[in-house]
Amino acid sequence: MTKAPEIVAKTLDSQPINISEKYYGNNLLILFYNNDCLGCTGRALPLAYKAMQEFKGIEVIGIHSSFGRAITKEEIVEIFTSKELPFPIYLDEEHKAYDLYQCEGTPHWIIINKVGEMYRSFFGSQENTQTRLWYSLSELTQAD
Template structure:
């Protein structure tokens, strides 16, 4: 059994502190930790996150832009990767990549699937087909399990 995640501290795009575990309490969360400079993130993972948001309306998709030295996200450059200029799901900023480190991320994109009870159900690295399949099966398992 996984333990309850006490908090996931991030900043919203206006720089205000948010704890994702409090903000999305009692929801299945699919978090994508990414960085705008990661082509796999912007080319495959962000569109996949959008697909999952459409396919699983009971799952809250949330983006977390991990800030690394000389690869920081701002409200303008985070929104600039979307053709509409607006993100299709909430995106937050991980200052000094603390959340990235909190979950021992292998790189970006790192996917975190968190149950309604606040437990880490799966952590999956990558955006290519193998990672996409593992993520799909994890979502199917959790959504069926919790409904």
């Protein structure tokens, strides 16, 4: 495995954050998504929440990648029924982290292990991707 590229993004309050440093030492599931993507809001975000509940050894975060349209904190929070974030969400305003990880579209999943190595990368939210994601998360947490 290779060391995962460093991710610098912004909090929803526009504060810079080094995600790689903040989550180092934890298994991390990153969901790159976009509010305008129906596969993201309809399948991927609920799946990320389910993963957070099922795999206690995994930190889950979302990274909203923007492609030409700025988004507000209110717009991000608004898509959740509870009007509260189920897990931390960060902003990738110029899709730099998205590009760095060579994401194929949204939603795109990145799994990083505790020592900062990229463990797996998946594009999509359909059943096949969900199965591969679940298998990888199970495998990673059982290895701990």
